[in-house]
Amino acid sequence: MTKHPTGIRAKNVKKQRPVNLQLNTISFPPAAITSILHRITGVALFFALLFVIGAWACSVSSPEGFEAVQQQMNGWLGKVIAIGTISALSYHILGGVRHLIMDMGVWEELESGNNSAKAIIGIWIVLTVVVGVLLW
């Protein structure tokens, strides 16, 4: 154990560091939620493209492929994937456009930033419900 110049052992110094593991006391402001959602939807979209590009390749290649995809899309799994993909894409675009606007120096204050964050989450939920109702 190395000695600290003050005589306190390093082990004790480490122990005295403040820790905050009380997760319920950490608050997540709207801007933090939009940020993590943008990240989650970005990664999710990358894997959703497996289905989207697969289905697209299948559907434009032959009439039989088109029919097969249409059939899949009418099943519950196809609908869940389609609605999920469109929902993730619409959130990622909303968040991305907010990024582009903030890059130009707008909505960078605490209040306007939180308001725009709440706005895109609201628009996203409405869009997802509309798409869900239309496709189901």
Added chain:
Amino acid sequence: MVTSQASLKRDGVQDFVTIRATAIIMTAFSLFMLWYFISTPTVTYEGWHALFSHLGMKVFTFATLLSIMLHVRIGLWQVLTDYVKAAGLRAAVQFVLNLIAFVYVAVGLFVLWGI
């Protein structure tokens, strides 16, 4: 800074611009497809096939697929550097993800070629 643009070295400004430029192309494609599905009462094989037969649509589709590859090359790297600290593992995961992104483009190219 012509030399830095021409070299293979990446920097943050280039990544920033690439993410945004590709974002605009992908958004345009998404809005176009949205408009197509809204304005077409019944999507038939004939109509769907004809849409992607246009040279303009082939170029637009291919540009979008390329944009996706460039966008996720940077985007997924950003995510991985935050969560995967072991350099070897990160390089391996990144390689696999970039390979998948490349396959997306390759599949698109072959399909568009055949239409």
